[in-house]
Amino acid sequence: xxxxxxxxxxxxxxxxxxxxxxxxxxxxxxxxxxxxxxxxxxxxxxxxxxxxxxxxxxxxxxxxxxxxxxxxxxxxxxxxxxxxxxxxxxxxxxxxxxxxxxxxxxxxxxxxxxxxxxxxxxxxxxxxxxxxxxxxxxxxxxxxxxxxxxxxxxxxxxxxxxxxxxxxxxxxxxxxxxxxxxxxxxxxxxxxxxxxxxxxxxxxxxxxxxxxxxxxxxxxxxxxxxxxxxxxxxxxxxxxxxxxxxxxxxxxxxxxxxxxxxxxxxxxxxxxxxxxxxxxxxxxxxxxxxxxxxxxxxxxxxxxxxxxxxxxxxxxxxxxxxxxxxxxxxxxxxxxxxxxxxxxxxxxxxxxxxxxxxxxxxxxxxxxxxxxxxxxxxxxxxxxxxxxxxxxxxxxxxxxxxxxxxxxxxxxxxxxxxx
Numbered sequence: 001x002x003x004x005x006x007x008x009x010x011x012x013x014x015x016x017x018x019x020x021x022x023x024x025x026x027x028x029x030x031x032x033x034x035x036x037x038x039x040x041x042x043x044x045x046x047x048x049x050x051x052x053x054x055x056x057x058x059x060x061x062x063x064x065x066x067x068x069x070x071x072x073x074x075x076x077x078x079x080x081x082x083x084x085x086x087x088x089x090x091x092x093x094x095x096x097x098x099x100x101x102x103x104x105x106x107x108x109x110x111x112x113x114x115x116x117x118x119x120x121x122x123x124x125x126x127x128x129x130x131x132x133x134x135x136x137x138x139x140x141x142x143x144x145x146x147x148x149x150x151x152x153x154x155x156x157x158x159x160x161x162x163x164x165x166x167x168x169x170x171x172x173x174x175x176x177x178x179x180x181x182x183x184x185x186x187x188x189x190x191x192x193x194x195x196x197x198x199x200x201x202x203x204x205x206x207x208x209x210x211x212x213x214x215x216x217x218x219x220x221x222x223x224x225x226x227x228x229x230x231x232x233x234x235x236x237x238x239x240x241x242x243x244x245x246x247x248x249x250x251x252x253x254x255x256x257x258x259x260x261x262x263x264x265x266x267x268x269x270x271x272x273x274x275x276x277x278x279x280x281x282x283x284x285x286x287x288x289x290x291x292x293x294x295x296x297x298x299x300x301x302x303x304x305x306x307x308x309x310x311x312x313x314x315x316x317x318x319x320x321x322x323x324x325x326x327x328x329x330x331x332x333x334x335x336x337x338x339x340x341x342x343x344x345x346x347x348x349x350x351x352x353x354x355x356x357x358x359x360x361x362x363x364x365x366x367x368x369x370x371x372x373x374x375x376x377x378x379x380x381x382x383x384x385x386x387x388x389x390x391x392x393x394x395x396x397x398x399x400x401x402x403x404x405x406x407x408x409x410x411x412x413x414x415x416x417x418x419x
Contacts (some may be wrong), residue, residue: 248293
């Protein structure tokens with residue numbers, strides 16, 4: 001999972017290659033004088049940065065999601081007034097904990113920050129002086145994190161920032177034998193597609209040793225109920241990204257869980273200077289934006305969102321019916337992350353003589369530039385039954401009306417390639 005091209009967090013290297021491939025051709029010319037409106041000057045235009053249509057998903061390299069109007073308005077209003085940061089963070093935490101049915105909560109600078117702060121909390125909850133020692137002076141501290149071998153991923157680094165080291169296990173027997181007086185916590189990668197030990201056994205064994213369990217569920221909403229399912233299940237800490245399915249600020253996240261551990265995480269975070277989390281600053285705009293995003297998200301329904309996404313996919317598919325041999329299928333991944341409808345397109349490359357990867361490149365080079373899901377033209381990943389002959393359109397981050405543009409461009413590129 002950790003190197004999967006289509007994994008929710010494995011997009012960065014692919015994104016860098018995509019940007020290089022697109023080059024400057026898709027950048028708009030900077031106008032001599034940019035028109036300003038009530039939303040302010042268009043700095044994307046001023047800087048010569050191309051706006052894109054996101055038919056991929058909530059990937060960091062594509063700036064994740066866009067904030068709905070209520071969240072944008074809350075952020076803009078918060079930017080107008082200074083407040084006492086500690087008071088705001090505390091009040092936000094109390095409110096979010098009540099909304100999300102957990103003991104305690106805090107807004108972080110993203111899911112990776114939640115991993116670092118949560119690890120630091122587990123290391124220092126019984127030793128407040130350790131806050132100032134992490135990650136270099138670890139003598140006498142517990143530093144071992146137990147993890148399933150199949151759950152190792154790039155975001156291990158967020159925990160290693162605290163000086164943690166990993167103990168890998170595969171079987172339940174190995175897991176039960178791995179605990180010792182150096183074990184500080186366990187980590188469970190919620191979206192992992194492999195691993196022999198389920199969530200309930202993972203929690204049960206850890207708690208029998210009085211060791212806290214962390215669950216990295218960064219991109220794992222919808223369904224909406226996941227925001228409280230894992231703390232209710234017994235995980236002591238749960239991390240979520242704020243700028244993905246919840247559509248909050250991209251540089252915000254949530255850390256939810258036990259009251260004592262959240263309090264310890266706060267002590268390890270900004271604005272406290274001598275801490276591992278000092279650089280993970282959360283501004284007033286992020287905090288308010290995250291609270292507003294949770295309010296917005298809780299006002300939605302899973303059924304309503306799924307119906308909307310299906311309609312987008314159906315509208316695209318309807319515009320491609322004239323492409324010879326093309327078959328369209330709407331699929332919801334059978335994994336914990338990105339559980340939303342995706343549009344899969346397959347066709348006979350003997351008749352339509354262009355590969356899915358070349359289709360993706362053509363859409364990327366066009367104006368407007370369109371990014372397809374990174375599973376396009378690749379083997380199955382992230383719960384999608386893809387292969388080298390599949391185009392994948394992620395519809396859930398499309399803005400209103402953009403599905404028509406995506407459909408038109410797909411039809412143009414595919415029709416042009418018909419033999």
